[in-house]
Amino acid sequence: MISRRTILGSIGSMALGGSFGGCAAAAQALDGSDDFVSRYDVDRSITNFDAAYYGAMTRGVMAAYRANGDWVNRNNALFLRSALPGPTRDERLQRSVEAVAGLIGAEVGEVALCGGGTEALYGLIVNYRPLEPGDAIIMADIDYDEMQHAMAYLEASRGATLVRIVIPEPSTAANILAAYEKALSDTPRARLLLLTHISNRNGLILPVREIAAMAKARGVDVILDSAQAVGQIPVDVDALGVDFMGFSLHKWVAAPLGTGGIYIRQGRQQDIAPWLGNHIHPDTDIRARMPTGTVDFAARLTIPDAIAEYREIGPDRKLQRLLAHRNRWVEGAREIRGVEIVQPEEPGRYAAIGAFRLPGQKSWEDAQRVQRVFIDKHRILVVAKRGLASGPVVRVTPALFNTAEELDRLVTAIHAERGMFG
The missing domain is CATH 3.90.1150.10 (Aspartate Aminotransferase, domain 1)
Structure with a gap:
């Protein structure tokens, strides 16, 4: 089993809250670009600057995905029903869960696979149990549209008071922390804070660790949207100090489309209700917090290949x-x-x-x-x-x-x- 404190190659050497290297180091990174370019088979008739939407699979990951697709199709319901000799369906998928847990520094039982960051974050936000009518929930202008919709749903369905804040520009750490400090101080009934690790709008990286500590000191839970962070910058849930996180794997980890993960810290699972009363898995199982319909199993089986290449390239x-x-x-x-x-x-x-x-x-x-x-x-x-x-x-x-x-x-x-x- 991969523990939360497994050292993830060179990722552990990078400061989670500080600089990611100087201009000289960054300039040198363009050297040997053929090594990066040759890993991909992409259409270049239009120059694509939209990696924040979908980080294309490398040739190697695409080959693994095709092979897994062929294997799943050949074994079809025999695989899905665990009728094959050897590992069951869930035992085969456990390799992917372990790889994802290791990627973010989590325990295996704290992670479940899902269809992407949006799905994970909907599951965390709308099923957040401790919220009482009249409690306040806080979000910012940099937060992802759908997650703002989920927070507004809590206001409409659970009687929460939705507080909207604006992240100041210039967005220095001092200015950001002051904005969250004021929002929390001005909102004594605050119960839940949505944080976006990296904004999909302008790329702002929030000082998550400091904001999460500030919120925790006031008894406010943080749900962290790391859809744009996992695979782009170092992400370690212990270092960040968050208990709830949703993230994508098909962006910066470059796993197949429709892959992502949900993280709930050990001891906090009962604060997130099962997905629409899902009892396919026990309430003690984190998988109960995600939809359990038929998914692209080939994509999920390919996740370890994507994470292995991410590590081989070097974070x-x-x-x-x-x-x-x-x-x-x-x-x-x-x-x-x-x-x-x-x-x-x-x-x-x-x-x-x-x-x-x-x-x-x-x-x-x-x-x-x-x-x-x-x-x-x-x-x-x-x-x-x-x-x-x-x-x-x-x-x-x-x-x-x-x-x-x-x-x-x-x-x-x-x-x-x-x-x-x-």
């Missing part, structure tokens, strides 16, 4: 590559008059995800127009995002498979469209 090396990509386009775009980089600059507050606004870009319609023009005219995929209090942005999320030439093409396109709005 530190991977992150430095992503930071080098981010720095290359951000530094180029910053030189273009009027372009706004909507991303924190404090070390440790960002990784791969970033965002920009063109001069004069203000509305959601403007951001959507930028996305369309970049695809149609420049054959580059960037993504319009709304939700930040400061206004809509255009998100850029490089992947490991992107090249320096593609990043330079992005900067050229931003320069070409700087006058789009007059």
Whole structure:
């Protein structure tokens, strides 16, 4: 059994709350890029800067997924009903659970597989038991849309008071901590706080450990959305001090689509009700907190292969590559008059995800127009995002498979469209 304190290769050497390396280290990460690029078989007719949506599988993981799909199809119900000699269906899946638990520093019984971060977080938020009518729940503008919907559902269905806060810009650690300190101090009946580890809107990395400690001191539970964090930066549930977390594996771990995990710390499972009264598994089993319908078992069987390649690449090396990509386009775009980089600059507050606004870009319609023009005219995929209090942005999320030439093409396109709005 993999324990919470298993050392996960080089990931343990990286500070969870601090800088992820200097510019020199990041610049060096672009060296040997063929080693990264050759791992992928992706369509390059459009340059893809949307890794925050789906981190494509490598050739090796894709081959494992195909092989697992063939095996599941060949054995069909014999596998599903555990009629084959040898390990049962659940025993085969346990290898994936152990790999995921090791990835985040959890005990095996604290983790269950699911369809992704959104599914896991819905299960945690809407089934959070300790909430009483009149209790307050807190969320921020950087939180993911669907998780905001889940928090609003608690307000509508459970009589909670929903408190919305705005993360200040510039988003320094001091400013962020002050915003959460004020929200918690001003909300004496606060019971639940939704935290987003890395915002899908602008890539802001919250100082989770400090905020979680601040909340715990006031008796407030934290549900952590780590959908964009697991596989992009080091994630260790003990170091973070959180009891509840949902995350994806098909983004930065690059497992097959529709894979993710839910984490509930030992001793806290009864604070999350079973999914819609699910009694397929006992109430003491974390799997009762997730849907139990028929899933893509081949995808789940492939999770250990994806985690093994993630470790083989090296978490530190991977992150430095992503930071080098981010720095290359951000530094180029910053030189273009009027372009706004909507991303924190404090070390440790960002990784791969970033965002920009063109001069004069203000509305959601403007951001959507930028996305369309970049695809149609420049054959580059960037993504319009709304939700930040400061206004809509255009998100850029490089992947490991992107090249320096593609990043330079992005900067050229931003320069070409700087006058789009007059």
